[in-house]
Amino acid sequence: MYHTWMRFFTPRPAHHRLGLVCLGVGLQYGPLPTVGPRTLDSHVAVVISTGSGWYLAPDGRRTTVTAPALLWLTPGVPHHYAPDPGAGWDEGFVGFSGPATATYTELGYIEPDRPVVPLSDATGPRAVVARIARAARRDNPLLEVETGAAVHELLVALRRARADLAPDGDPVLKALAGDAFKPLSVADHAARHGMTTAELRTAVRRGAGCSPKEYLLGIRLGRAKELLAATELPVAAVARRVGYDDPAYFSRLFTRRVGMAPVRFRAQESRVVPGGWSNQVPDPDDPPMIESTPAP
Numbered sequence: 001m002y003h004t005w006m007r008f009f010t011p012r013p014a015h016h017r018l019g020l021v022c023l024g025v026g027l028q029y030g031p032l033p034t035v036g037p038r039t040l041d042s043h044v045a046v047v048i049s050t051g052s053g054w055y056l057a058p059d060g061r062r063t064t065v066t067a068p069a070l071l072w073l074t075p076g077v078p079h080h081y082a083p084d085p086g087a088g089w090d091e092g093f094v095g096f097s098g099p100a101t102a103t104y105t106e107l108g109y110i111e112p113d114r115p116v117v118p119l120s121d122a123t124g125p126r127a128v129v130a131r132i133a134r135a136a137r138r139d140n141p142l143l144e145v146e147t148g149a150a151v152h153e154l155l156v157a158l159r160r161a162r163a164d165l166a167p168d169g170d171p172v173l174k175a176l177a178g179d180a181f182k183p184l185s186v187a188d189h190a191a192r193h194g195m196t197t198a199e200l201r202t203a204v205r206r207g208a209g210c211s212p213k214e215y216l217l218g219i220r221l222g223r224a225k226e227l228l229a230a231t232e233l234p235v236a237a238v239a240r241r242v243g244y245d246d247p248a249y250f251s252r253l254f255t256r257r258v259g260m261a262p263v264r265f266r267a268q269e270s271r272v273v274p275g276g277w278s279n280q281v282p283d284p285d286d287p288p289m290i291e292s293t294p295a296p
Contacts (some may be wrong), residue, residue, distance in 0.1 A: 002030030007136040015144040019100035022147035025132045031088035036080035042097040046071035049122040051089025056080040068122035074112040092129035096151045107209030118163040128154040170207035180219040229269040
């Protein structure tokens, strides 16, 4: 005996303009029937928490699926899969669509070339699927927006749960972040980590969905914004702090990427306080107590 629960949605055009829409959600377990061969017009992420089965690719290659695992069902690509006929498996699925799927694919969050993705732990993704299921009640006035927002969260949770990524972050990315403010070229960074430039590019593309130069630039500009907002350092000093010896080049780069010059960013975002900002991230659930000053 198997058990199936599912809901399907029809978001309006305005919801599609948000970038991602949820088209359906389902929870199933047991010796489920074989799916396909079939072809879909939208994306579906199938999160398998327990059990095992198989997936048959369009070219006839058969892949064993062992939980925890993810099945990517991609629009226009035929697929055929099923759990083992004995115990079956436990799955949650979410269908989604929208223009943002192209960007998520470019960044490596959606992987059409990897229909079967081993996961290190399905707990995080399944928790998001469960939230979508809870939001799927028919009288929910926030249904389309709430479930669409959850699809973004699901894609992040699936990326984090991939078995080929370390739970605490990719070591190459962590090492690059540690050296981000040093005036080093991409080739210099590769040499420091015993890699060729091509190997470093591949590793960063796999882990962050961008080139090493773009990854480092994001870290540098983020820190530059913090220094501009929280200190009174001259722009030239900020440039040097984040790895640029030429303040004019830094200003041009900042303006091109941020959309405004460093001095204008500072004028809009300045939060200069005595002692500067703390580097310790506060716990939102346990904020520090602020003692009030009695009125005179």
